[in-house]
Amino acid sequence: METAFNLTNITNTLLQDIAPAKAMIAALIGIRIGSMGFLIPREIYCEMLDKVPVNALPNVPPCLNGLLNFRGHLVPVFDLRVVLAEELPDNEAKKRKLCMIDRGDNAAAVWIDSFPELKDSFYLQPLKTLPPLPPLLKRFVTDGFELDGQVWLNVNYEDLFKALGQQQEVKA
Amino acid sequence: MIAFTQIQPIASTAPLNAGSMSKTTEELINLLLIQVERVQHCLQGIIISNQSSVRTGLQQADDALERLVNACQTVGFKGLSDIGLHVGNNIRLFQTPQHTFKTEQLTLLLDWLSHVHIYLPNFNDGQAQQGILKGLDNKQWAEPLSYELLNTLALQIASEIKSISEHTELLRIEKATDADISITLPSDVNQELLELLLQELPVLTQQFSEAIQRLQISGSEQDVMIAQRIAHTLKGSANTVGIKGIAVLTHHLEDILIACSKAQKTPSALANALLDASDCLESMSEALLGFTPPPENAKAVLQTILDWANRFDKGEWPNETIEAIETSPMPDTVGNDGEEPVATTALQPTMVRVAADKVENLFRLSGESITLNSQAQESIRVMKKQLQDMRLQFGLLKKLGDELEQLIDIKNLSGQAITATNPDFDNLEMDQYNELHTVSRRMAEAAVDAREIGLDINREMDKVNEVLEQQQNLVIEVQDVAMQTRLVSVSSIAPRLQRCLRQTCRLTGKQSDLFFTGENLLIDGDTLNAIIDPLLHILRNAIDHGIEHEADRLPVNKPRKGRIAIEFGREGNNLLVRCQDDGRGLDLVAIRAAAEKRGWLTPGQSVTTTELQRFILRPNFSTRDISTQTSGRGVGISTVLSQIKSLGGKLNMESEAGKGLMIELNIPLPLSLTHVLLVNVGQHRVTIANSGITQIHYIGEMSLITANNQEKLSLDGKTYEFLKLDKLLKFSRQSKHNGEYGAILLVQHDDKTTAVLVDSIIDTRDVVIKSLGHYLGKMQGFVGATIFGDGSVKPVIDLPALLRTTSHHDINNDDDEPETFETHDFKLPSVLIVDDSLSQRRSLEQLLEDAGYKVHTARDGIEAIELLAQIKPDLVLTDLEMPRMNGIELTAHIRAQYNEQRLPVMMVTSRTTLKHRQLAEKAGVDCYLTKPVPDEELIVKIQTLMEQAVNKQPAII
Numbered sequence A: 001m002e003t004a005f006n007l008t009n010i011t012n013t014l015l016q017d018i019a020p021a022k023a024m025i026a027a028l029i030g031i032r033i034g035s036m037g038f039l040i041p042r043e044i045y046c047e048m049l050d051k052v053p054v055n056a057l058p059n060v061p062p063c064l065n066g067l068l069n070f071r072g073h074l075v076p077v078f079d080l081r082v083v084l085a086e087e088l089p090d091n092e093a094k095k096r097k098l099c100m101i102d103r104g105d106n107a108a109a110v111w112i113d114s115f116p117e118l119k120d121s122f123y124l125q126p127l128k129t130l131p132p133l134p135p136l137l138k139r140f141v142t143d144g145f146e147l148d149g150q151v152w153l154n155v156n157y158e159d160l161f162k163a164l165g166q167q168q169e170v171k172a
Numbered sequence B: 001m002i003a004f005t006q007i008q009p010i011a012s013t014a015p016l017n018a019g020s021m022s023k024t025t026e027e028l029i030n031l032l033l034i035q036v037e038r039v040q041h042c043l044q045g046i047i048i049s050n051q052s053s054v055r056t057g058l059q060q061a062d063d064a065l066e067r068l069v070n071a072c073q074t075v076g077f078k079g080l081s082d083i084g085l086h087v088g089n090n091i092r093l094f095q096t097p098q099h100t101f102k103t104e105q106l107t108l109l110l111d112w113l114s115h116v117h118i119y120l121p122n123f124n125d126g127q128a129q130q131g132i133l134k135g136l137d138n139k140q141w142a143e144p145l146s147y148e149l150l151n152t153l154a155l156q157i158a159s160e161i162k163s164i165s166e167h168t169e170l171l172r173i174e175k176a177t178d179a180d181i182s183i184t185l186p187s188d189v190n191q192e193l194l195e196l197l198l199q200e201l202p203v204l205t206q207q208f209s210e211a212i213q214r215l216q217i218s219g220s221e222q223d224v225m226i227a228q229r230i231a232h233t234l235k236g237s238a239n240t241v242g243i244k245g246i247a248v249l250t251h252h253l254e255d256i257l258i259a260c261s262k263a264q265k266t267p268s269a270l271a272n273a274l275l276d277a278s279d280c281l282e283s284m285s286e287a288l289l290g291f292t293p294p295p296e297n298a299k300a301v302l303q304t305i306l307d308w309a310n311r312f313d314k315g316e317w318p319n320e321t322i323e324a325i326e327t328s329p330m331p332d333t334v335g336n337d338g339e340e341p342v343a344t345t346a347l348q349p350t351m352v353r354v355a356a357d358k359v360e361n362l363f364r365l366s367g368e369s370i371t372l373n374s375q376a377q378e379s380i381r382v383m384k385k386q387l388q389d390m391r392l393q394f395g396l397l398k399k400l401g402d403e404l405e406q407l408i409d410i411k412n413l414s415g416q417a418i419t420a421t422n423p424d425f426d427n428l429e430m431d432q433y434n435e436l437h438t439v440s441r442r443m444a445e446a447a448v449d450a451r452e453i454g455l456d457i458n459r460e461m462d463k464v465n466e467v468l469e470q471q472q473n474l475v476i477e478v479q480d481v482a483m484q485t486r487l488v489s490v491s492s493i494a495p496r497l498q499r500c501l502r503q504t505c506r507l508t509g510k511q512s513d514l515f516f517t518g519e520n521l522l523i524d525g526d527t528l529n530a531i532i533d534p535l536l537h538i539l540r541n542a543i544d545h546g547i548e549h550e551a552d553r554l555p556v557n558k559p560r561k562g563r564i565a566i567e568f569g570r571e572g573n574n575l576l577v578r579c580q581d582d583g584r585g586l587d588l589v590a591i592r593a594a595a596e597k598r599g600w601l602t603p604g605q606s607v608t609t610t611e612l613q614r615f616i617l618r619p620n621f622s623t624r625d626i627s628t629q630t631s632g633r634g635v636g637i638s639t640v641l642s643q644i645k646s647l648g649g650k651l652n653m654e655s656e657a658g659k660g661l662m663i664e665l666n667i668p669l670p671l672s673l674t675h676v677l678l679v680n681v682g683q684h685r686v687t688i689a690n691s692g693i694t695q696i697h698y699i700g701e702m703s704l705i706t707a708n709n710q711e712k713l714s715l716d717g718k719t720y721e722f723l724k725l726d727k728l729l730k731f732s733r734q735s736k737h738n739g740e741y742g743a744i745l746l747v748q749h750d751d752k753t754t755a756v757l758v759d760s761i762i763d764t765r766d767v768v769i770k771s772l773g774h775y776l777g778k779m780q781g782f783v784g785a786t787i788f789g790d791g792s793v794k795p796v797i798d799l800p801a802l803l804r805t806t807s808h809h810d811i812n813n814d815d816d817e818p819e820t821f822e823t824h825d826f827k828l829p830s831v832l833i834v835d836d837s838l839s840q841r842r843s844l845e846q847l848l849e850d851a852g853y854k855v856h857t858a859r860d861g862i863e864a865i866e867l868l869a870q871i872k873p874d875l876v877l878t879d880l881e882m883p884r885m886n887g888i889e890l891t892a893h894i895r896a897q898y899n900e901q902r903l904p905v906m907m908v909t910s911r912t913t914l915k916h917r918q919l920a921e922k923a924g925v926d927c928y929l930t931k932p933v934p935d936e937e938l939i940v941k942i943q944t945l946m947e948q949a950v951n952k953q954p955a956i957i
Helices: A007-017 A157-171 B023-044 B051-075 B078-094 B103-122 B126-131 B147-159 B161-168 B191-218 B221-241 B244-263 B268-289 B298-313 B356-413 B435-484 B490-508 B525-546 B550-556 B588-597 B609-617 B637-646 B799-805 B821-827 B838-850 B861-868 B887-901 B914-923 B935-951
Strands: A003-006 A027-033 A036-041 A046-050 A064-070 A073-078 A097-101 A108-112 A117-120 A141-147 A150-155 B487-489 B512-517 B522-524 B562-571 B574-581 B650-656 B660-668 B673-681 B684-689 B693-698 B703-707 B710-715 B718-724 B743-749 B752-758 B760-768 B782-787 B793-797 B830-834 B854-858 B875-878 B905-909 B927-930
Touching: A027 A108, A064 A108, A064 B793, A073 A157, B023 B051, B023 B103, B051 B078, B078 B103, B078 B147, B078 B914, B103 B126, B126 B147, B191 B221, B191 B268, B191 B838, B221 B244, B221 B838, B244 B268, B244 B298, B268 B298, B356 B435, B356 B760, B487 B490, B487 B525, B490 B512, B490 B525, B490 B562, B490 B838, B490 B935, B512 B525, B522 B525, B525 B562, B525 B574, B525 B637, B525 B660, B525 B838, B588 B609, B609 B637, B609 B650, B637 B650, B637 B660, B673 B752, B743 B799, B752 B799, B760 B782, B782 B799, B830 B838, B830 B861, B838 B854, B838 B935, B854 B861, B861 B875, B861 B887, B875 B887, B875 B935, B887 B905, B887 B914, B905 B935, B914 B927, B927 B935
Parallel strands: A036 A150, A073 A108, B512 B562, B684 B793, B718 B752, B830 B854, B830 B875, B875 B905, B905 B927
Antiparallel strands: A003 A046, A027 A036, A027 A117, A046 A097, A064 A073, A097 A108, A141 A150, B487 B522, B562 B574, B574 B660, B650 B660, B673 B684, B673 B760, B693 B743, B703 B710, B710 B718, B743 B752, B782 B793
């Protein structure tokens, strides 16, 4: 049985509870995958999924883990660690969680290392140059930031997922 | 004070040159004469010494002259209309401080008018023609005409005699006929444009109605203009689709509203007639949508509008309190003499317009229902099995109860009673029952009862199962109906393909016919839309590269005209489209030369014919050095391949030198429900769609043979190539499974049969196929995925497609081809279409896309400007009248912003007057076309303008 909580709603509720003077100027959802942090705008619907089985697909590249059944919708599951070409330590594999980005036909899920975090764009320092990134990912990174030594990337998720999907299509 | 009594009023008593004139022409000229007298009257009232009188008189004369000019233009007196415009311009200049207006100027004006009075009834008389030009070069005019212009006008007037007599026959009708109110759809109606019209019609008619209602309350000029603009849009859309009833009514409504706008007044009785007309339009709209029959009073309403329009044409503005006109119903004015109005069209089938995503959702939900139903049926199956087990247990329980009872009885007989109740009877004389007896008996009875209850439950479960099966059938039917809402006849795209053929033939100077087979096939609308572009590409290529010119065909005994045949058919769950032309076939020499030029081949390098043919599938490949309207841009067959691949389809070609080229497209159709096999492959369980599977055999039925150093399977004397499914799916096979293939599937694909080995077949069932979604799209070898009753997702394998992907010579999966399809669009010339009418916009968009242009659209000038900040079209094609910002303002903006780049602007409008044309040209419009514009003429002019812009030469069209 799946359990899920709607991240976008929780974020919005949290922000409403913060006194106006302390409210974040522009809150973003941050997810950590390997050495990279990824930012998701608050307007994009996000949901954490737990205990949802991922059904493998044959003949697909390793970054596409399979499909999950989310209330009758087939949602592809991507592993961005594979895209980043970073190994997954055995002890972290069980800690990973699934985060679904967007909804309906545009929904895709990614494996994340820990629970999402709330980030205030006010404190994010823009990077003049992006760190070395795999070409497939770099095409879809719009800008990068730094906060407390962690790199956070703004990504065009729809185009990235489409490219990852097409990659499997070409290789199938 | 000067009184101009010396000028003789010619009035309507002037003799007409009636001999060669029709009655209608005669009446029209009389109307024009009345208008001339009005201008004269305004001028005659001027007192030169009184500034106020001069100003008022000149303004009134200017207004009256403008009406005369418009009327002349409408009737066909273009020359007179042009002169009138010039005179009007002088009248306006006389009112400026830089110019004086004295007796001399007044005399000039009145003299000219008296010549007009003589000319009109004698327009084919040379002397009368000269008369209206007399004195126009006089220096007393604020702006005298030059000698050259006088000559040009003289020639124009002389040449328009014929057109006047023809034109007058096309003027406003007086009596409404049944044909004028018909909303019957033309037999060759363009379904797409009709859909768009039906979409915008209710909205526009409602807006029109609201504007008229506001007009009746407030009489606001703005509402008149809004209503006029909507009527104009409706007229254009209805004309485009071919719905005469709406086109005629809105045409006359527009004229009336323009007249009201100019006069800045709307008679109250007219407001009532306009309201009736707006109701009638709404009813026509509803009738087209199939909600109601056509309006019964349509003819009466049109007649009322016609009466008003005719009165305005004559310049009659009624005194509202005296001349209020009855509106509908007006049986006496329509000539039906009390007869029942004739319904001009049958009731259309009722239609409901629903957003596509809602149908998609319905489809998805019905699929979910099927999945849940399957889940419930699966549970029932399990429960029935459990019940069966339980019945066995009850049987055992009963048996044990019986044994226990017997044991107790035996114990009693052996004298070991638990309690002795009556010492006077021995055990044989009276049964002795104790607690144990009772309990054992009750236990045996309970076991029987429980078994009975189990049987009852079983019967109930059979009933539930039956209900579930019925429900399943019902939901499948629902899904089928939902699927049917997406089905469209292939014939609906035939007119578009025919039009493309005609255009390309005209542009290339070739001749060809296009034939269809299987065009009545119903297929998914999305798939049909997606194949239009590839088919248009194939057609254009066939004519441009394949079909020869007449001069080349005749010597090789080919018919004068080329022949292209498109055949549609279904093969399993695939749409099969074959396009065969009888042209010269692929020019392998030219292909080789182009390949060598691009460095893909070295001179003398040996290649097979098939390999050479495959070069045309490479992006940006062209055998032409110069790109033309139809080809040479390198966006030909490679684009088709790219589009077909994106649909998960295949493309095949067969070319024969001198005989022609056949291109075959094989595109999978979306599936809703399919029958699948559940099979074990190694440690995996996979789902295979039954399409293409012709036979299933156990491994023992076949024998392994070696032929030509290749292992094959033999069955009933036939041999088959075989493949293992785990290898096809790249599953790793654990050693314990080696050699355990238990079943063989014979799969028909690409005109051959291949045996596919699987471990075992577990089950077969009907499943709902779901798309793999937005990101994964079509995966080669899979029809989609399905959700099983336990919620798990399984990809559904399409074995024929999977086997095709393994083919070594598959042109559709050539990894060597550089994938640069996304750059294609930049090579196409682009046009920005600006029009507020959805159907006009779509019609132009379709025409230009079919002609090979990349098209952008905007709803008005503002939207166009926003778009121009992001894109750089090669030409702007705009309407004149649009909300927010019209075409003139847009052109002026473009000229101010992009003057150096000379972005060509073309205006297509129904406004035919010289005034509008001059305004457009002044704003910087390069080409002003009045509707209707033939498609070919529009395309040729666009092409000319673009070429001129490239050459940076001033456009002259």
